[in-house]
Amino acid sequence: MAEKSLKEVAAKMKQLDIAMLTTQTGKGQLTSRPMSNNGDVEYNGNSYYFTFEGARTVKDIDENAHVNLSFEGPKKLYISINGKAALIRDKAKMKEHWVKDLEVWFENGLDTPGVVMIHVKAERIKYWQGEDEGEVKI
Known part of the structure; x- marks a missing residue:
């Protein structure tokens, strides 16, 4: 790969x-x-x-912070991201996104009761697009 x-x-x-x-x-x-990344x-x-x-x-994140994100895009693009999630409740940090x-x-x-932001920091990224495939180690 x-x-x-x-x-x-x-x-x-x-x-x-x-x-x-x-x-x-x-x-x-x-x-x-x-989940939508809100255009970010x-x-x-x-x-x-x-x-x-x-x-x-x-x-689930409180019990086990290891998560996966998967994306599908044009021209048979597939991306899988393994990462660690953290929960952010600080309104100033949430406002940035x-x-x-x-x-x-x-x-x-942001004043909606109970709103929380999930931050996923990638640890490993794999992708496939046609014959091209690869990996990014963070």
């Missing part, structure tokens, strides 16, 4: 918004759900997603 730079893979990810975020439950089951597509090894404090995703479109889900913006 060829090794690529983070910059090369980030260029492939530029138009990708939706990821499937996979966590592991306390019973060892894998659970995936679609300048990928640098960090991904940010908003959810509610009471979501199963938050409980907030976009107005999120108010569809979070009616009062």
Whole structure:
């Protein structure tokens, strides 16, 4: 498997918004759900997603911070990112990644009760596109 730079893979990810975020439950089951990175597509090894404090995703991350993100893009592009998730509740940090479109889900913006941000820091990235495949180790 060829090794690529983070910059090369980030260029492939530029138009990708939706990821499937996979966590592991306390019973060892894998659970995936679609998450939007809110148009924050300048990928640098960090991904940010908003959810509610009471979501199963938050409980899973509290129990096991190891997660996976998977993306599918044009021209048969597939990307899998293994990383570690952290929960951010600091409004000033959340504001850096907030976009107005999120108010569809979070009616009062960052003042919506229970809003929390998930930060996924990549540890390893694998990608496939046609005959080209590779890996980035962070």
